[in-house]
Amino acid sequence: MTEYTPPAVWTWDQESGGRFASINRPIAGPTHDKELPVGKHPFQLYSLATPNGVKVTVMFEELLAAGHAGAEYDAWIIDISSGDQFGSGFVEANPNSKIPALMDHSGETPQRVFESGAILLYLAEKFGAFLPEDPANRTEALSWLFWQMGSAPYLGGGFGHFYAYAPEKWEYPINRFAMETKRQLDVLDRHLDTHDWMAGDYSIADMAIWAWYGQLVLGRLYSAAEFLDVTSYKNVLKWAETIDARPAVKRGRMVNRAFGDDLSMQLHERHDASDFELRTQDKIGEKE
Numbered sequence: 001m002t003e004y005t006p007p008a009v010w011t012w013d014q015e016s017g018g019r020f021a022s023i024n025r026p027i028a029g030p031t032h033d034k035e036l037p038v039g040k041h042p043f044q045l046y047s048l049a050t051p052n053g054v055k056v057t058v059m060f061e062e063l064l065a066a067g068h069a070g071a072e073y074d075a076w077i078i079d080i081s082s083g084d085q086f087g088s089g090f091v092e093a094n095p096n097s098k099i100p101a102l103m104d105h106s107g108e109t110p111q112r113v114f115e116s117g118a119i120l121l122y123l124a125e126k127f128g129a130f131l132p133e134d135p136a137n138r139t140e141a142l143s144w145l146f147w148q149m150g151s152a153p154y155l156g157g158g159f160g161h162f163y164a165y166a167p168e169k170w171e172y173p174i175n176r177f178a179m180e181t182k183r184q185l186d187v188l189d190r191h192l193d194t195h196d197w198m199a200g201d202y203s204i205a206d207m208a209i210w211a212w213y214g215q216l217v218l219g220r221l222y223s224a225a226e227f228l229d230v231t232s233y234k235n236v237l238k239w240a241e242t243i244d245a246r247p248a249v250k251r252g253r254m255v256n257r258a259f260g261d262d263l264s265m266q267l268h269e270r271h272d273a274s275d276f277e278l279r280t281q282d283k284i285g286e287k288e
């Protein structure tokens with residue numbers, strides 16, 4: 001790694017390199033006018049099937065599977081590599097320009113919700129589902145939910161960025177964030193040694209943590225399974241496999257997914273429960 005002497009005042013170097021460099025900016029706000037589409041359901045989700053997006057689509061599919069018909073939703077794809085997150089309509093839904101963003105049109109005035117953890121909590125409270133009712137387990141579930149929100153940036157923005165996306169492999173940041181990621185996996189592994197779920201029953205805490213750490217130990221993130229020796233976290237792996245086998249989780253993973261080799265796992269937009277059967281990319285790809 002070449003030595004870097006920071007200047008007195010940082011300036012924006014547009015040539016900083018690395019995958020996704022083109023979408024990073026040091027300023028917020030919209031870059032262009034673009035209204036968001038609105039479908040027929042009360043909930044309008046604007047997202048992409050990254051771990052942060054998958055948490056929310058898993059929650060919607062779990063709510064629907066549990067019989068909460070009011071959780072019907074339209075899921076629109078936001079292509080973050082093309083800058084959709086900087087369109088004016090999206091920025092109105094999320095001033096932070098990151099997926100996922102939710103609009104709830106079920107009340108008198110539309111309600112925006114941004115930050116995946118806030119969306120999960122909003123839906124759990126609205127439907128009285130997937131969040132323990134007793135105060136002790138509820139508090140524990142929220143502790144783990146917020147743990148995920150605070151921890152995953154070290155896994156994604158730290159480890160994942162330097163291991164998979166940075167323009168070169170640099171030992172210092174990879175060591176730093178591999179160490180922290182493995183520490184976090186050990187936190188989970190010790191907890192799951194004596195618990196089936198993160199808090200009480202299966203809850204939004206499991207959904208949030210599974211999307212990142214569950215998928216990491218299942219070998220789906222950053223091609224890093226061997227490097228991080230993920231299968232040594234046996235309790236995390238068993239818990240991750242149990243969640244992965246849930247039909248609603250499989251459906252949640254498919255929504256807004258526009259990458260990967262398996263076209264039958266890609267449902268770019270979800271507007272109806274039948275879309276999982278009728279509108280995956282293997283079935284409509286050639287037509288659209």
Ligand SMILES: N[C@@H](CCC(=O)N[C@@H](CS)C(=O)NCC(=O)O)C(=O)O
Pocket residue numbers: 023024050051052053080085097098099100114115116117
């Ligand atoms: N803390 C946020 C993080 C959301 C986030 O980082 N989203 C990423 C995709 S996983 C994104 O939209 N990135 C676009 C960008 O940075 O411009 C949440 O959990 O909702």
